[in-house]
Amino acid sequence: MNAPLVCVVDDDDAVRLSIGLLVETLGFPVRCFAGALDLLADSEALERAYCLVLDVRMPGLSGVGLQERLGRLGSVTPIIFVSAHGDVPMVARAMREGAFDFLQKPFNEQVLLDRVHEAVQVAGRRRAEAAWQQAFRSRLDGLTVRERDVLDGMTAGRLNKQIAEDLGISMKTVEQHRARVMEKLQVESVAELVAHVIRAARGQDGIRSGL
Amino acid sequence: MHEAGADACDVGGSDGDRQRHDCEVCYRAVFRAVPEPVLVADSAGLIVDANPAAHDLYGLGAGSLPGLSLADLFAWTPETFSGRPQRLSAGPHRRRDGRRFLGEAVLSYIDRFPRGVVILVIRNVTETLEAHSRLEEAEERWRFALDGAGDGVWDWSLESGEIEVSSSFRALIGWPEAVRLRRGDIWPGRLHPDDVRGTMAAFAAHLAGARPITEAEFRLRLEDGSYRWVALRGRVMERGGDGLPTRMIGTVRDVHERYLGAEREKRQQQELERAARLIHVGEMASSLAHELNQPLTALRNFSAVALRRLDEAGPLDERLREPLKMIAEQALRAGAIVNQVRSFARKGGGQAGPVALNEVVRSVLRFMEFETRAHAVQCVLELDDALPAVQADQVQMEQVVSNLIKNGIDAMHGVPSGRILRIRSRSLPDATVELAVSDSGEGLAEAVRADPFAPFATTKPDGVGLGLAICRSIVENHGGRLWVDSSSAAGTCFCFSLPVVRV
Secondary structure (H helix, E strand, O other), X not given: OOOOEEEEEOOOHHHHHHHHHHHHOOOOOEEEEOOHHHHHHOHHHHXXXXXXXXXXXXXXXXXXXXXXXXXXXXXXXXXXXXEOOOOHXXXXXXXXXXXXXXXXXXXXXXXXXXXXXXXXXXXXXXXXXXXXXXXXXXXXXOOOHHHHHHHHHHHOOOOHHHHHHHHOOOHHHHHHHHHHHHHHOOOXXXXXXXXXXXXXXXXXXXHHOOO | OHHHHHHHHHHHOOOOHHHHHHHHHHHHHHHHHOOOOEEEEEOOOEEEEEOHHHHHHHOOOOOOOEOEEHHHOEOOOOOOOXXXXXXXXXXXXXXXXOOEEEEEEEEEEEOOOOOOXXXXXXXXXXXXXXXXXXXXXXXXXHHHHHHHOOOEEEEEEOOOOEEEEOHHHHHHHOOOOOOOEEHHHHOOOOEOHHXXXXXXHHHHHHHOOOOOOEEEEEEEEOOOOOEEEEXXXXXXXXXXXXXXXXXXXXXXXXXXXXXXXXXXXXXXXXXXXXXXXXXXXHHHHHHHHHHHHHHHHHHHHHHHHHHHHHHHOOOOOHHHHHHHHHHHHHHHHHHHHHHHHXXXXXXXXXOXXXXXXXXXXXXXXXXXXXXXXXXXXEEEEEOOOOOOOEEEOHHHHHHHHHHHHHHHHHHOOOOOOOOEEEEEEEEEOOOEEEEEEEOOOOOOOHHHHOOOOOOOOOOOOOOOOOHHHHHHHHHHHOOOEEEEEEEEOOEEEEEEEEEEOOO
């Protein structure tokens, strides 16, 4: 996997360059954009980004506007806003939309670096979680209809005998389906299976929270 | 004059012919020379002598008057001289061509002659009388018009000091009709103390000829003790032979309601303008904050990057590191001040905590060391070591103190030597601390002395006049107050006090 990329979007040349140089001292590759639309157009950068540092007020699409667009696209990349205005309503809106942090310019650069570092780690966990979710979903998709029914019975806490009665099949058949489900979902125990199913059920929320 | 002549003859009469003759010559000369027409008649009204001026007046050739009767000239009857009147009042006199004029006569009686004679000095008063009656008529007319228009009229005789006022003026003040008045009873006697100077100056300027008219607005005290705004206009109407004013006439108009209305409008207008300026300041502060915060951010970041690169470069030269760190710190400090100004403009508050004012003073002086040295200002600190902390926002306190110090330094700009800035802190019994910053400058300029804290009051060519306004707002937001303790030619002292932190 590529090293975590940090993208900086600010219309002020000096601010953009200085933030870029700062973040580079963390050892992350950095890509700078003068406008929100420039970043939106760069799908490769969006794909690789582990953290976005966005100015709030920019000509054209604002930082908060970009945040909304990315949210609709399903992006879970942490966003740190930096603003020379720091209006309370704007901060509230950005944070409600799930901003990772909001810094008032000029800021203590150490705070920004700490937050970028944390954001990258969170992004790593989110990416891992998203990858697991996707993998687990494809494994679930590999189950037959019958196997799915048995899985539902198991996660509902019903005994093999009850499942057999529910589905009108023999105990032995239930046991065979159970073994196939455990194998296909790559779990060792029923407890592990239940934990995986719950984790999958959290889906997007789980990814956002960085679990 | 004619009497004096008669007396001279009288004196000479008891001595010899020689003297009598001299006297006669003298009498004739005077008689002929005087410009006043003189007639000499006997008690029966027969003219016995007349001087050239008399012949001119009545349009007759030289020497043709003697022998005529006074009755040929005016309405004379044998009874005219009975009772020996001193003067004959104006009446029609006839000239030879039939035209008439109004004539007065002053009479003297000499009984020594056998039948007695009367000397008449005639004066043509036609023009004087006509002018007088025209003037009286005109005065009557304008007094009537002004009184009718609601204006009080006054007529001041400067020689006697008496002043006549119209009934509407009397009614305005509440004086009874009969009371005789002198000028001083009205001005300055009835003027509001604050208006005396301006009003008297308006009179003086006109009387001295500097102004074509006296115009003044002032508060007039009425009989009931209340004051009303009136507008006075007046001008000199008559002057004496020496050109000095002898009579002044004018009007007084009640402008109370209009004046109060105008005052109210003026105040509202000022209030509006002030609000507009403050709103403008708010906008300005907000956009200025944004514009300044951008380069400050870059400044902070670049210096931080430089520091980090120095770290990577290996063993460090501290002499390079320290100033870089200072740059980074000052960028943040500037940002904090910018944001304070903005929050001031928005009436926002800072973050309050215990603040040691002595420390604030010392750190501000460290920041301003360059300035104090550049202006050769000697700083004298009289700080109370046991000063309790105040509940305040550190950055805002720095802003207030640095502003006062900066003002002090600026105030001593025109002082060639002995520039001393004295900063004193002390704790007061009412659980407050007081900080005083005094300079040895030339005192507050006239332009700002009335209210040095008013927004946009400034005497500095590059100032916007917000410094002290912001300072006072900050101090007041902290429950304290800021004031000018003294300002004289020996310097100015600004003080502020703040409540101490409650333990």
